[in-house]
Amino acid sequence: MQQKNRPRIKRNRLLAGVVAAGVAGTALAGGMLANTLPVFADPVHVDAPQQSFGFADVVSKVSPAVVSVRVTEDVKTAADDGEDQMQNPFDNLPKDHPLRRFFDMPGMQGAKPHGRQLPRHAIAQGSGFFISDDGYLVTNNHVVDGGSKFTVVMDDGKEYDAKLVGTDKRTDLALLKVNATHKFTYVAWGDDSKVRVGDWVVAVGNPFGLGGTVTAGIVSARGRDIGAGPYDDFLQIDAAVNRGNSGGPDFNLEGQVIGINTAIFSPSGGNVGIAFAIPASVAQGVIQSLKEHGSVQRGWLGVQIAPVTDDIAEAVGLAESKGAIVTLPDNETPASKAGIKTGDVITAVDGQTVATPRELARSIGDDRPGTTVNITVWRDGQAKNIPVKLGNLASLDESASVSSKNGAVPTNPSSLSGYGLTVTPSEDGNGVVVTDIDPDSTAAEKGMQPGDVIVAVNGKAVTDQKEVREALRDAAKSGRKAALFQLRQGDQNRFVALPLNKG
Incomplete structure (x- = not known):
């Protein structure tokens, strides 16, 4: 054993000798080596609490307030051939509906009716939760949409009939009411503004109709925009959320609702760890309005808007690429009546800066119809304040679609040298094609393309190539680096900023 240890001892003595020599050399060098060593900051360190962790206490408290929502929908016809197939209510959504690419409405595959036609009923299931002891409960709009009868199933199996109080398609929320002689266990709203990415979240719901099921995960992201509408501001969570969890609550560790499940992202239709929840701060106001009025009252400005890019900001003389540029004020709307014009950049509402079109839409929507707001616009190189009395967004026909007009290609085109464009006056005299x-x-x-109509350049209307060039020269004289082209395609307007004197 001693012979085996000798080499190690020798290596240690040799290393000690080298270290000693190094120290001596450093001393002889007057400490210069020590002075040149780099100094590093301390690495990240977190003092994690030492505790035995679980969700059982939270779950035992909140579970009696979470319910399954069974929705019966009348189906016009079905085959009488004995096949137990039902139509999927989700199939009735428009093809461009944002929720088609996410989830819910777990109905059967659509049947192909033949033979004698009989009335049938389709049944869908989702989740919900009580927000008051007198029987008000929250779920998703897409869970109850098209339903004729609503049944609430408690965690102990008891069933109650419920009536629909109101829905809001824009936020995918709905409010139901159960009438009973006893009081219900209910849960409170939490402050989702305090929720951080990485915080624990507990989801309770009714996946695949199985009944009360609990899953847990973390908040993966905040402020997610999934293209469902201007009020997108979702919490993203990685708790297992599946079909049937729609309308179910997401709890913090204090048993408060911080979000409501509304969609998942999944190529397969099942959980892949990406779920989206409506924040409690958004839901509270909507649910309160549904409870008081049966609908949500939102302010309406009446403009088509687009983001302000860096090029657009440069073209109109804005210091920052913030705000929302008006591509078209709709006819006979609060905005057009107040004097807001195409090309105006809306930068603030009642003195509060709006950085994006979504912020503008939410700011206006938060105000009640009939309220007069002060809209700050950037026009002709300066800010201008315009008071606008808001209309009622609920009065709009949301199903109205914008028509597309495709006219014949005009003749006598001419080149707009330096910009790669060939243009010709439009047939109606408004702009150049x-x-x-x-x-x-x-x-x-x-993104410019044949068929676009150049309506104006830097806010100046143009009817021929000459006027386009004059507007470009004026922009160059004013020291601008880019020119703002207002384009029309059918009934849609948009803005494109092109660098001056460049193709």
Whole structure:
């Protein structure tokens, strides 16, 4: 054993000798080596609490307040051939509906009726939760949409009939009411503004109709925009959320509702760890309005808007690319009556800055119809305040679609040299039509295409190539680096900023 240890001892003595020599050399060098060693900051360190962790206490308290929502929908016809198939209510959503690419409405595959037609009923299931002891409960709009009868199933199996108080498609929320002689266990709203990415979240719901099921995870992200509408501000969570969890609550560790499950992202239709929840702060106001009025009252400005890009900001003389540019004020709307014009950049509402079109939409929607708000716009190189009396968004026909007009290609085109565009006056005399475009030009990179009508350049209406060039020269004289083209395609307006004197 001693012989085996000798080499190690020798290596240690040798290392000690080298270290000693190094120290001596450092001393002889007057400590210069020590002075040149880099100094590093301390690494990240977190003092984690030492505790035995579980969710059982939270679950035992909140579970009696979480319910399954069974929805019966009348189906016009079904085959009498004995096949037990039902139509899926989700199939009736428009093809471009944002929720089609996410989830819910777990109905059967659609049957192909033949033979004698009989009335049938489709049944869908979701989740919900009580928010008061007198029987008000929250779920998703897409859970109850099209339903004729609503049944609430408690965690102990008891069933109650419920009536629909109101729905809000824009936030996918609905309010039901159960009438009973006894009081219900209910849960409170939490403050989702205090929720941080990485915080624990507990989801309780009715996946696949199995009944009360609990899953847990963390908040993966905040402020998610999934393209469902201007009020998108979802919490993203990784707790296992599946079909049937729609309308179910997400709890913090204090048993408060911080979110309501509304959608999942999944190529397969099942849980892949990406679920989206409506924040409690959004839901509270909507649910209160449904309870008081049966609908949600939102302010309405009446403009089509687009983001302000860096190029657009440069073209109109804004210091920052913030705000929402008005692509078209709709006819006979509060905005058009107040004097807001195409090309105005809305930068603030009642003195509060709006950085994006979504912020503008939410700010206006938070105000009640009939309220007069002060809209700050950037026009002709300066800020201007315009008071606007808001209309009622609920009065709009949301199913109205914008028609597309495709006219014949005008004749006598001429080149707009330096920009890669070939244009000709439009048939109605309003603007010039782009008939051809160089695919390698900046205009093409910015999305301009044949058929676009150039209505104005830097806010000046144009009717021919000459007026376009005059507007470009005026922009250059004013020191601008880009020119703002207002384009029309059918009934839609948009803005594109092109660098001056570049193709």
